[in-house]
Amino acid sequence: xxxxxxxxxxxxxxxxxxxxxxxxxxxxxxxxxxxxxxxxxxxxxxxxxxxxxxxxxxxxxxxxxxxxxxxxxxxxxxxxxxxxxxxxxxxxxxxxxxxxxxxxxxxxxxxxxxxxxxxxxxxxxxxxxxxxxxxxxxx
Numbered sequence: 001x002x003x004x005x006x007x008x009x010x011x012x013x014x015x016x017x018x019x020x021x022x023x024x025x026x027x028x029x030x031x032x033x034x035x036x037x038x039x040x041x042x043x044x045x046x047x048x049x050x051x052x053x054x055x056x057x058x059x060x061x062x063x064x065x066x067x068x069x070x071x072x073x074x075x076x077x078x079x080x081x082x083x084x085x086x087x088x089x090x091x092x093x094x095x096x097x098x099x100x101x102x103x104x105x106x107x108x109x110x111x112x113x114x115x116x117x118x119x120x121x122x123x124x125x126x127x128x129x130x131x132x133x134x135x136x137x138x139x
Contacts, residue, residue: 015097016083020132023096023107024116026082033075034092034111040072041090093126100133107132 047065050057079086079094085106087093095106096116104122108129120128 015085018083018096018098018107020098020107020116023098026084026096027109027116030079030084030094030109033078037072037075037089037092038111040068040075044068044072087126097122 043059044065047057047059047068050059051062051065076086076089083097085095085097087095092111094109096109098105098107098119100119105119106122107116108118108120108126109116110118117132118129119132120126120130
């Protein structure tokens with residue numbers, strides 16, 4: 001896989017194309033944001049359930065719910081700003097558009113995986129998910 005990054009011009013609707021090394025270099029930031037999203041996702045579910053039931057919650061009330069929703073949205077918006085595609089929120093699934101041997105693929109990472117080590121052809125989606133070939137897993 002070529003390590004050059006191809007970024008779209010401002011008037012292009014084409015996705016950003018990541019080199020494997022570039023996508024992997026973003027993983028510490030991805031994991032940090034995902035960790036916070038996972039906590040917020042659970043807190044939001046609990047607080048919303050408590051409020052719907054008309055009960056009290058140790059997590060707060062409507063103002064805290066709104067603040068959590070705003071923070072969740074803020075965290076989630078970071079991904080597309082980087083060119084990363086968010087494909088799912090429970091579990092969190094993200095794709096990095098890339099080229100592998102000249103073929104359009106998505107480098108695919110699922111919440112709780114230890115590294116970015118999977119891909120699928122762009123047109124196939126998650127069902128076509130495969131481990132990265134050994135020659136690319138070192139890069």
